[in-house]
Each structure stands twice: as structure tokens, then as C-alpha cells.
Amino acid sequence: MPSASPTVAVLDIGSNSIKILIARRDATTGLPVAEKYKTLDARISAGISKTNPRLTEESMTRGLAAIQELLADAAPFAPFETILVATSAVRDAANGPDFRQRVLAATGHAIRILSGDEEANLIGRGLTCDPALAELRDFYVFDLGGGSLECLAFRDRRIAQAASLQLGCVRLTEKFVADPSQPLSPDALARITAHTRGTLAQASFRFDLPPGSVAIGTGGTVTNARVALGLRSGRQLADTDPFVSNNQLRDLLAFTAGLPLPERRQIPGLPPARADVFPTALATLLAVTGHAALPGLHNSLYNLRWGLAAEILAPAPR
Numbered sequence: 001m002p003s004a005s006p007t008v009a010v011l012d013i014g015s016n017s018i019k020i021l022i023a024r025r026d027a028t029t030g031l032p033v034a035e036k037y038k039t040l041d042a043r044i045s046a047g048i049s050k051t052n053p054r055l056t057e058e059s060m061t062r063g064l065a066a067i068q069e070l071l072a073d074a075a076p077f078a079p080f081e082t083i084l085v086a087t088s089a090v091r092d093a094a095n096g097p098d099f100r101q102r103v104l105a106a107t108g109h110a111i112r113i114l115s116g117d118e119e120a121n122l123i124g125r126g127l128t129c130d131p132a133l134a135e136l137r138d139f140y141v142f143d144l145g146g147g148s149l150e151c152l153a154f155r156d157r158r159i160a161q162a163a164s165l166q167l168g169c170v171r172l173t174e175k176f177v178a179d180p181s182q183p184l185s186p187d188a189l190a191r192i193t194a195h196t197r198g199t200l201a202q203a204s205f206r207f208d209l210p211p212g213s214v215a216i217g218t219g220g221t222v223t224n225a226r227v228a229l230g231l232r233s234g235r236q237l238a239d240t241d242p243f244v245s246n247n248q249l250r251d252l253l254a255f256t257a258g259l260p261l262p263e264r265r266q267i268p269g270l271p272p273a274r275a276d277v278f279p280t281a282l283a284t285l286l287a288v289t290g291h292a293a294l295p296g297l298h299n300s301l302y303n304l305r306w307g308l309a310a311e312i313l314a315p316a317p318r
Helices: 057-077 088-092 096-107 116-127 169-176 186-202 220-232 246-257 278-291 304-313
Strands: 007-013 017-025 032-041 081-086 111-113 139-144 149-155 158-165 214-218 243-245 296-299
Touching: 007 057, 007 304, 017 057, 017 304, 032 057, 032 304, 057 081, 057 096, 081 088, 081 096, 081 304, 088 096, 088 111, 096 111, 116 139, 116 149, 116 158, 116 214, 116 304, 139 220, 139 278, 169 186, 169 278, 186 278, 214 220, 220 243, 220 246, 220 278, 220 296, 243 246, 246 278, 246 296, 278 296
Parallel strands: 007 081, 081 111, 139 214, 214 296
Antiparallel strands: 007 017, 017 032, 139 149, 149 158, 243 296
């Protein structure tokens, strides 16, 4: 049942999936509390690695249908504000404005395009809403999407660095994997790893937090890895350890990379729509943790949507 408290609806149009969070403000903590959340795999980012990327007609149709479905899910909660945001796929596409106009005409809602810096900072704000991270002071955050990788460093729970790098798993799959329906070749894996490490080395982002600082992983890849690993031993997500080690990621990469796509789509806990890019995504995350000498990633489900909800629901200054 919808809450009596005022709610906000945040719809995030990502490269791989389109997600909604309906949240209200907790009167005691002042933080957002979820009333409903839902994810639809729409993959609007096909072709994102091209020199002149464009959204296809098929992907725009999928995206609009997903947006309309999620807005219908939000309607019973009567949110006082509904915000639609888009990230790398729409931001980088030459015909992104056409898609935005199509959504506006069909739904009456305008899409706000987030810059890479805005996206990274909102992810950071969302992480501070996670009760499990309340004691952390200095930590990294890595959010891997289809089009980009957002990197953040927190000092004393404040963002000290933020960078948006074009290392998304759809982008790198298109760039380095000749046939995603086949097992990932050692050559493709090596090129993904080298490209990721090279991009990190050339970026302005510095891995200079104190030794032992925790690294947080958000986004579908870490969550799906955690789910798939848990189901191997009969555990659901809520019963799994949020820390996913490099050894676990390597084991899952070796397993998934060795399978053709039809078999990969049968893996429990792995959304079939993400199976083609999943090995690339795992390889990218392992390149990040290897470059930064990190033992693994602590998974959090608090992300960009939570950051936007916190921004909208924050009490007005007196």
C-alpha cells in the first residue's frame, strides 16, 4: 500500500537498464526510505562505441515502453515530484535529443541529462544513505554501467574525487568482443584488461586513500555477481556477504567467459539480457581492483536514484 507520507519517484534511464525508485523521507533520520523499486532491462545503448553513436529505433521503442511501464507503477503512490534522468547512452548519442522529445510527447515528463560529474556525485550521495556504510569515513566507490564507469573517493564521508570514464561494459564489449555469442577469447580478455588499466593510468583519478580503505561496488554487475555466487550455495541476496572478493570475481569470470551465450543465459541469478556483456563487466572490475591493489568490492544497492531522492526530499533550509 502507498505510504501516507509524500513520495518522490526517480526514474534512471541507464545504458543497460531503466530503473525506478519511489521513496519518502524518514522523519527520524531524514534519509530516503524505499516504497518501491524496480528494474527493467532495456539496453538502449546498442552502438554506443561507434564514433558517432546513435540510439536505434528498436532501442528507443524499448526504452519508451520501459519508461511508460515504470511511470504506471509509480502512479498509485501519487508522488509529489517525478524526475527522469539519463546518463551515458542518451548523453553521448547524436540523436539523444530525439529520444528525449519522444519521451516528453508520450509521457509529459522531460528527461534531465546528467553530466559525468553530476552522475558520479549523485551516486556518492546515494551511498551515504546506506545504513551499512554509516561507519565508513574514507572509501572508494566504483559504479559500472553500460556506457561508463563512475569512480569516486571519499575522505571523511565527503567526495574528494569524482571521475566518469568511458569504460562501460556495453561500450567495451562492442569495442573488443567480435562475437558476444561465443565464449570470451583470451585475446579479448587481455585487450579489455589492458584498455581498462591504461585508461585508469591516464585518468586524473588517484588511488591515494589510506591503505586498507574499503572499495564499494554499485551497479548491476557486482549485484548480479553476488546473487549468482549466493545461489550456488542456495542463498538469496539478503543472506549473502556483501563483500565480493577478487577470487570470487575471477572464478565467476572463468566460468561465464567459457560458455557460449545460450548457456550463459541459463546461469541462475544472471539476467539473460545482461549475459552477453557480463564477462566484459567482470573483467573490467577485476582490472580496476588489480590496478588499485584492492582485495575486492563491498556491494551496496544504494546508488544514483537514492542520491536524487535524497536531494529532492531534503528539508528546505530555514
